[in-house]
Amino acid sequence: MTTLTCIAVDDEPLALGLVCAFIEKTPFLTLVGRYSSAVEALQGLLSAPVDVIFLDIQMPDLTGLELARVLERSNRGALTTRIIFTTAFDQFAIEGFRVDALDYLLKPFNYEEFLRAASKARQYFELVQRVEPAPAVATPLTIPPSDVAEDYLFLKVEYQLVRIAYSDILYIEGLKDYVKVYRQSDPDRALLSLTSLKTLEEKLPPKRFMRVHRSFIVALDRISAITRNSVQIGSATISVSDQYKDAFSHFISRWL
Known part of the structure; x- marks a missing residue:
C-alpha cells in the first residue's frame, strides 16, 4: 500500500488539530509537519518536500492559493506535490481547481469526507507510479x-x-x-x-x-x-x- 507524506497548514488551531488527527488516523498517510501559516509551510517545504498538503485558503501574509501558485511554478509542471484545500468558503472552489488542486474539503468536514479526499490522493500517486518508469518522488524547490x-x-x-x-x-x-x-x-x-x-x-x-x-x-x-x-x-x-x-x-x- 502506498504511503504518502503529508503536512497540514491552517491558521486556526482547532482546525489544524482536527486535520492532523485525521491524518494520523489514516494508515496510508504520514504526518511530517504542521504549520499555522503558509509562509512557515513554504520554509519547511524547501528542506522537506512532501506528497500531499492539506491547505487552508484564508490565511494572513500568504494565502493558500498564493502558496499553491508558488509551488506550481517551482514544480515546473512536475506534479510532485499535490494539494487538498480545506476551507470554510465554497466560493474558492473554482479558483482552487485552477491551481490544479487534487480535491477540496469544505469546512466543517467529517472523517469520512477527509478519507475520501485522502484516498483520491493515494489513487493518484499509485497511478503515477504505474505509468512512470521510476516512482514519483517529491523533489525540493530550487532554493537551497x-x-x-x-x-x-x-x-x-x-x-x-x-x-x-x-x-x-x-x-x-x-x-x-x-x-x-x-x-x-x-x-x-x-x-x-x-x-x-x-x-x-x-x-x-x-x-x-x-x-x-x-x-x-x-x-x-x-x-x-x-x-x-x-x-x-x-x-x-x-x-x-x-x-x-x-x-x-x-x-x-x-x-x-
Whole structure:
C-alpha cells in the first residue's frame, strides 16, 4: 500500500488539530509537519518536500492559493506535490481547481469526507507510479534550504513571494499596515509589502538587524556613521527614538 507524506497548514488551531488527527488516523498517510501559516509551510517545504498538503485558503501574509501558485511554478509542471484545500468558503472552489488542486474539503468536514479526499490522493500517486518508469518522488524547490534558513527573507510583494537576501537590505520603513524594504541592489526602488513592522522584526535575525524607531529597522552592517540620536545608511539619516535608545547605546559601545 502506498504511503504518502503529508503536512497540514491552517491558521486556526482547532482546525489544524482536527486535520492532523485525521491524518494520523489514516494508515496510508504520514504526518511530517504542521504549520499555522503558509509562509512557515513554504520554509519547511524547501528542506522537506512532501506528497500531499492539506491547505487552508484564508490565511494572513500568504494565502493558500498564493502558496499553491508558488509551488506550481517551482514544480515546473512536475506534479510532485499535490494539494487538498480545506476551507470554510465554497466560493474558492473554482479558483482552487485552477491551481490544479487534487480535491477540496469544505469546512466543517467529517472523517469520512477527509478519507475520501485522502484516498483520491493515494489513487493518484499509485497511478503515477504505474505509468512512470521510476516512482514519483517529491523533489525540493530550487532554493537551497541552508540559504533560506540563514540568509534570506520571504516577503509578499503584490501577487508574488519575493526572496530577499539579508545582505541586500539597507533598512525597512513601517507605514501603518505596510512596510517598505530599501535594498542595496536597487536603492531607488523600495519593495512594498502588506505586513507590519513588528511581524517583520520577529522574522529578522537580531544579530543583523535592529529596530531603532517605531517606524524603522536598520541593517547593522549597513550603518556608515552614528551619532547619539541617529544612524546614517547611505544618504538616509534615521533617528533613534527614546524607546530604543538603551539597545542602541549597547550597540554604540561596540563601536568605541
